[in-house]
Amino acid sequence: MYTRILARHLESTRRSALVLGPRQVGKSTLLSSTGPDLSLNLADPQTFRDYATHPERLQRELEAAAPTVTTVFLDEVQRVPALLDAVQVYLDARPGRFRFLLSGSSARKLRRGQANLLPGRVHVHHLHPLLAAELGQDFxxxxxxxxxxLPGIYSEPDPLTRAADLRSYTDTYLREEVQAEALVRNIGGFARLLDLMAASSGRILNVQAMCRDAGLGYETTRRYIEVLEDTLVMFRVPAWSGLRGSSRASLVRHAKLFFFDLGVRNALLRRPLDMPLSDERGVLLEQLIACELHRRLGTIWPEAALFHYRTRHGAEVDFVLEVGREVWGIEVKASRRVSRRMLGGLSSLASRCDRVARRIIVFLGERPQRLDGAEVLPLEDFLRQLPT
Incomplete structure (x- = not known):
């Protein structure tokens, strides 16, 4: 089992925690490894039926718990949101009696069920597929x-089995469970939209074009995209708008959407997963960096915010990272060589913003370089500089 960075944060405090993340990222494994005294797996059909029918049962069991029972783990809590009311009772009336560890794969189900999200009482964390730092020498x-x-898929030694597992994940989870959560009536339209979203991962979101290509209305398309975000299958990288006055009008304001995992994206697009994807290497490398940055936001890197930069005149930077008052511009190149023509977007950003502290090109070369003041970093060097 790979050691997760989030484990260290959970071990550093006795505060109750809600860990959100897509299926199969390792939430249950992580929280079970903390050694809870009482565990309820609400994904189990019998357990789900018992507590969905009588959610007050949890409160009775907590009242009867022995003094040695101090940590309570509720797995897939979004399936029975009413249990969160019992959690609040103990956090408010008997603070310190129990530490609650909660996991969930759908913020949408919690909101839709008008769940008590325990503001101010529980730390909310997100768990993602593995970071390169968590893989270490296995990366x-x-x-x-x-x-x-995804931990279970990445650790499978046989490439053909990994590919089969990914296709199973997309068919049984994305096409069925997410589809069911969306209350989809137009199954064909949702399936087409899912494929289009996978093909557009990493590009600027154009909802009107999605409507046309998927054969769906605007509101339906917008709702389906919202479902994919709420189930943590996709994440949004907003357009950077850190300029002042009229200069802001020259910036493209549409966000980019990314799939949470490259293997899932590739399986949806029916790529030959047992063969190198050399024709998409640049696109995939950019999305890998997007995932590495996004997965650190919040718990690991709370002072950072992630954006992209693009002007109406065509200048663009793959990622703009705001770290406190500093701005970092990051360009990703699937090349072993760099040239000055790669600096255009970074120069545009730096000329418009006096807070740009770092201009970075991530490439596939072996040694760091400096190019007209920009840092040219091999992928491994760049990843090592990110916080863990």
């Missing part, structure tokens, strides 16, 4: 680009 770029880094 293999080609494997990550083709098969992603």
């Amino acid at each position: 293999d770029l080609d494997r990550a680009l083709a098969h992603g880094t």
Whole structure:
């Protein structure tokens, strides 16, 4: 089992925690490893029926718990949101009696069920597929680009089995469970939209074009995209708008959407997962960096915010990272060589914003370089500089 960075944060405090993340990222494994005294797996059909029918049962069991029972783990809590009311009772009336560890794979189900999200009482964390830092010496770029880094899939030694597992994940989870959560009536339209979203991962979101290509209305398309975000299957990278006055009008304001895992994206697009994806290497490398940055926001890197930069005149930077008052511009190149023509977007950003502290090109070369004041960093060097 790979050691998760989030484990260290959970071990550093006795505060109750809600860990959100897509299916199969390791939430249950992580929280079970903390050694809870009482565990309820609400994904189990019998357990779900018992507590969905009588949610007050949890409160009775907590009242009867022995003094040695101090940590309570509720797995897939979004399936029975009413249990969160019992959690609040103990957090308010008997603070310190129990530490609650909660996991969930759908913020949408919690909101839709008008769940008590325990504001101010529980720390909310997100768990994602594995970071390169968590893989350590096992990190293999080609494997990550083709098969992603879902723990159970990445650790499978046989490439053909990894590919089969990914296709099973997309069919049984994305096409069925997410589809059911969306209350989908137009199954064909949702399936087409899902494929279009996978093909557009990493590009600026154009909802009107999605409507046309998927054969769906605007509101339906917008709702389906919202479902994919709420179920943590996709994440949004907003357009950067850190300029003042009229200069802001020159910036493109549409966000980019990214799939949470490259292997899932590739499986949806029916890529030949047992073969190198050389024709998409640049696109995939950019999305790998997007995932590495996004997965650190919040718990690991709370002072950072992630954006992209693009002007109406065509200048663009793959990622703009705001770290406190500093701004970092980051360009990603699937090349072993760099040239000055790669600096255009970074120069545009730096000329418009006096807070740009770092201009970075991430590339596939072996040694760091300096190019007209920009840092040219091999992928491994760049990843090592990110916080853990």
